[in-house]
Each structure stands twice: as C-alpha cells, then as structure tokens.
Amino acid sequence: MKKKEEFEVVTTLEGHENEVKSVAWAPSGNLLATCSRDKSVWVWEVDEEEEYECVSVLNSHTQDVKHVVWHPHQELLASASYDDSVKLYREEEDDWVCCATLEGHTSTVWSLAFDQSGxxxxxxxxxxxxxxxxxxxxxxxxxxxxxxxxxxxxxxxxxxxxxxxxxxxxxxxxxxxxxxxxxxxxxxxxxxxxxxxxxxxxxxxxxxxxxxxxxxxxxxxxxxxxxxxxxxxxxxxxxxxxxxxxxxx
The missing domain is CATH 2.130.10.10 (YVTN repeat-like/Quinoprotein amine dehydrogenase)
Incomplete structure (x- = not known):
C-alpha cells in the first residue's frame, strides 16, 4: 500500500495578538497578507530562500478584520472589517499605506472579491x-x-x-x-x-x-x-x- 504523503510545517508566522481570520497570497507569490481580530492587517515578504519577513503592520481598521484579498494583476490589497468598511492598500516609497476607504455598508463586511480584470x-x-x-x-x-x-x-x-x-x-x-x-x-x-x-x-x-x-x-x-x-x-x-x-x- 502506498504511504500517504504528510504535510510538513515549513515555518510558523507569529505576531498577531488574536485570532487570524484570513490569509492570501499576492499573484506574484512574493507577498502574503494576513488579518486578525486584533484589528490589523500584516503584509509579509517572502524571499528566494522562503524566509518570511513582516514588512508592514496596517492598523487602518477600528474593529476585527474579517478577510483579505489581492488584486489579480497588481500589488493592491483589500480588506473587509467588522467596522463596516473596506480598506485598500498599496506600497508607496517602501512602505504600505491605506490608499482608499470604501464606505456604504451599514454592518460588518464579511468578504470581498475582485473580478478578472481587477x-x-x-x-x-x-x-x-x-x-x-x-x-x-x-x-x-x-x-x-x-x-x-x-x-x-x-x-x-x-x-x-x-x-x-x-x-x-x-x-x-x-x-x-x-x-x-x-x-x-x-x-x-x-x-x-x-x-x-x-x-x-x-x-x-x-x-x-x-x-x-x-x-x-x-x-x-x-x-x-x-x-x-x-x-x-x-x-x-x-x-x-x-x-x-x-x-x-
């Protein structure tokens, strides 16, 4: 009988202070985003040796962050939150910043998705x-x-x-x-x-x-x-x- 392949833990990323609710790879595979009930969004950079470094901690939301998703063609990140808003982030001058806040929902924004074109x-x-x-x-x-x-x-x-x-x-x-x-x-x-x-x-x-x-x-x-x-x-x-x-x- 063929032995089943097992998962192997490559690394563990720590830093969030509460439940991590969502994780998403950028299309390039060089960036990873995470979000948490601690109200923050973290952007991690992955190098050629598969080492992970947190390059930005974004505290733009005022409540739990439920979901993160990347633009399909750009390094543009979006997040949804319990504070009823959506935030968009991009890198500017070697730092990640919130470049837009989408308001209109009247309660928790649970999820979000880009179309194919972005x-x-x-x-x-x-x-x-x-x-x-x-x-x-x-x-x-x-x-x-x-x-x-x-x-x-x-x-x-x-x-x-x-x-x-x-x-x-x-x-x-x-x-x-x-x-x-x-x-x-x-x-x-x-x-x-x-x-x-x-x-x-x-x-x-x-x-x-x-x-x-x-x-x-x-x-x-x-x-x-x-x-x-x-x-x-x-x-x-x-x-x-x-x-x-x-x-x-």
Missing part, C-alpha cells in the same frame, strides 16, 4: 447586500502612472432585496464573470451583469437561486479556476457541495 470589486455584508465598486478610467490611468491620488473607488451597484440574512461570502468567476454569494439563509445565489450595462452605474440580474443549498449557513463559495460553471460551497452543516451552473444565453 476593475471591479464585490463586497458582501451583514446588512444583507452585495455592493459592486469600480475605479474610474481616469483614476486607473493615475494608478498606472504611480500617482499618489489613485484611491477613489465608487459604488456602481447595490444588490439589495435578494438575501434574507447575512451574506458571508462572495466569489467572482474569472472565467465567466458570474458572481456567486453564500448566505446565512442557507442559500446560494448567482448574479450576472446585464449586457450593455453602464460601467459607471452597473446593473446585475439574479440568474440562479438554490434556496436550500445547505441545511445551515453557507460560509464560503468558490468558482473553479479552470472549469467554467463549477462552483464549490461549504456550510455550518459540515458538508461541501459542488454545483454546475449553466449561464443563460
């Missing part, structure tokens, strides 16, 4: 809504040019009235553009951006609703990175489920 950011909240944020073209050009004023993101769509309890997670398919949510009402919902939607005032439609996807809260949803339409979900009921979604033509 031009849009979806956030989900205890206020039962999804929000879609977009950086305007002029601001994107400033960002490419290294401007210090590249911070403004605007909410271009609020999806309200669809969820009946806390929205715990959101996942944006980088293959199809489909947007999935996992909710405390045990349901999974999928949204699609309407064709011809105004980039500055986007509209999305609900295209799929699984009302009893699980028997308890849906904590996380994740699209497969290479197989279009394959969605995984997990729940307080102890189960994982896999769904095949067919986009409307």
């Amino acid at each position: 031009e849009k950011l979806a956030t989900c909240s205890d206020d039962k809504t999804l929000r879609i944020w977009r950086q305007t073209k002029a601001e994107e050009e400033q960002a490419v040019g290294g401007s210090k004023k590249d911070a403004s993101w605007k909410c271009v769509c609020t999806l309200t009235g669809y969820h009946t309890r806390t929205v715990y997670d959101v996942s944006w398919s980088h293959l199809t553009g489909s947007l999935a949510s996992g909710c405390g009402d045990d349901a999974i919902r999928i949204f699609e951006e309407d064709p011809g939607s105004d980039p500055l005032q986007s509209t999305f439609s609900l295209t799929a609703h699984m009302p009893r996807a699980h028997s308890q809260d849906v904590n996380c949803v994740a699209w497969h990175p290479k197989e279009p339409g394959l969605l995984a979900s997990c729940s307080d009921d102890g189960d994982m489920a896999f769904w095949q979604y067919q986009r409307p033509e």
Whole structure:
C-alpha cells in the first residue's frame, strides 16, 4: 500500500495578538497578507530562500478584520472589517499605506472579491447586500502612472432585496464573470451583469437561486479556476457541495 504523503510545517508566522481570520497570497507569490481580530492587517515578504519577513503592520481598521484579498494583476490589497468598511492598500516609497476607504455598508463586511480584470470589486455584508465598486478610467490611468491620488473607488451597484440574512461570502468567476454569494439563509445565489450595462452605474440580474443549498449557513463559495460553471460551497452543516451552473444565453 502506498504511504500517504504528510504535510510538513515549513515555518510558523507569529505576531498577531488574536485570532487570524484570513490569509492570501499576492499573484506574484512574493507577498502574503494576513488579518486578525486584533484589528490589523500584516503584509509579509517572502524571499528566494522562503524566509518570511513582516514588512508592514496596517492598523487602518477600528474593529476585527474579517478577510483579505489581492488584486489579480497588481500589488493592491483589500480588506473587509467588522467596522463596516473596506480598506485598500498599496506600497508607496517602501512602505504600505491605506490608499482608499470604501464606505456604504451599514454592518460588518464579511468578504470581498475582485473580478478578472481587477476593475471591479464585490463586497458582501451583514446588512444583507452585495455592493459592486469600480475605479474610474481616469483614476486607473493615475494608478498606472504611480500617482499618489489613485484611491477613489465608487459604488456602481447595490444588490439589495435578494438575501434574507447575512451574506458571508462572495466569489467572482474569472472565467465567466458570474458572481456567486453564500448566505446565512442557507442559500446560494448567482448574479450576472446585464449586457450593455453602464460601467459607471452597473446593473446585475439574479440568474440562479438554490434556496436550500445547505441545511445551515453557507460560509464560503468558490468558482473553479479552470472549469467554467463549477462552483464549490461549504456550510455550518459540515458538508461541501459542488454545483454546475449553466449561464443563460
């Protein structure tokens, strides 16, 4: 019988003073972000010898930080918090700084996800809504040019009235553009951006609703990175489920 491979601890990173809630690799693999109930976001740098060094401790949030996610093409980091806000960070002059604060949710922001282009950011909240944020073209050009004023993101769509309890997670398919949510009402919902939607005032439609996807809260949803339409979900009921979604033509 072939012996099962075992995990080996390479290193342990310490420093947070409370529960660490989320961890995320930058696309380059050279940076790692962590966040915690201690209200902080830490950025770690990884060298060629796999040594980890904390290069910044960001204390921009006033409450627990629930989730961190990197921009798909840039070293731009986003975090979601119990303080009802989203923060964006980038490196400036060898230090990491908060370059934007996204406000609009009226309760805890649980999770967030960039679309494939990185031009849009979806956030989900205890206020039962999804929000879609977009950086305007002029601001994107400033960002490419290294401007210090590249911070403004605007909410271009609020999806309200669809969820009946806390929205715990959101996942944006980088293959199809489909947007999935996992909710405390045990349901999974999928949204699609309407064709011809105004980039500055986007509209999305609900295209799929699984009302009893699980028997308890849906904590996380994740699209497969290479197989279009394959969605995984997990729940307080102890189960994982896999769904095949067919986009409307």
